[in-house]
Amino acid sequence: MIQAFELNRQYHSIKGEIDKKIQEVLDKGNMILGENVSCFERDFSGYCNTKFGIGVGSGTAAIHLALLSCGVSNGDEVITVPNTAVPTVSAISLANAIPVFVDVDPETYTINTKKIEEGITRKTKAIIPVHLYGHPCDMDPVLEIAEKHGLRVIEDACQAHGAKYKGRSVGSLGDIGCFSFYPTKNLGAYGDGGMVVTRNEELAETVRLLRNYGQTEKNVHKIIGFNSRLDEIQAAILRVKLKHLEEWNASRAGKARLYHKLLDDSVITRPVERKWARHVHHLYVVRSGKRNQLQEWLKSQGILTNIHYPTPVHMQEAYSYLGYGKGSFPVSERNAGEILSLPMFPELTREEIERVAAAVNSMKQ
């Protein structure tokens, strides 16, 4: 069996280091907002080329608190895409704002920057571009439009740790960048975690208060806050794993190149990588008009795959109140019916990629 994603091979390759660090945290007994969190905040914000990093409870929380720090509130509108993980949109709802969708580019599957202005109204406060599957959005037009209309840009970089746009790190391009450390992400914890990165000290300070009961110091509460902190054990694990991230991303890029070379593009459509992009291949997503058949065929060959995502957010029951429907976003809807995520993780072997590619190619019509 080839899994779509597998965590154990990676754990076993770093088990000694990880177990030692977890043990150290337990021996010390300081579980919340200790030195592992502050060191990891410094290291990861440095890795993203931003000044501040604030560890939070999840990627969803990162986006939620980022929106609040930007002053997004009741009835404000926030622009994003419908072909994202639902939590991008949940975070907008948690801030009491209204999600406004724009469709995506038919090749990169990231926000179609020519459509953004159609979604802007007097109520629009922010844009959340999603660096989907590890490929960065075309950020220059996003930033220009935001500047022109006085909007904040909050990057959803939950799938794109280490990705670059014209040589600049994702998360550092807009006002604020949001990351998830969900176990399957390029940089994953062994539980939940997230981080907000920014160069803006004021936004950083607000997120720092919001994640910890709105507290400036013990028993002093300046604003109404939440409990949303990265914990010491996860931070200790992430400090170990961050040292390997570049090597793991390079390994993913090698697998993607091999897939690209071996896959027959008369059977499936391969993913693209723009000239200005450093893609970090969180997922390797192909398209097929016979997607369900292809997925079944691969399963019969012992190869497991996933779909990210089978239902665009505007077609989810939870968001039916927005009044969108079938046909509202043709590219996102086409993709939902055609995309398939082939196995992709740094520890996949060359032989496994060859087996997957051969199985895909043999699905001749």
Ligand SMILES: *Cc1c(COP(=O)(O)O)cnc(C)c1O
């Ligand atoms: C994973 C993910 C999130 C949510 O992160 P959690 O840590 O699971 O809350 C948000 N947006 C995107 C694009 C994601 O892939």
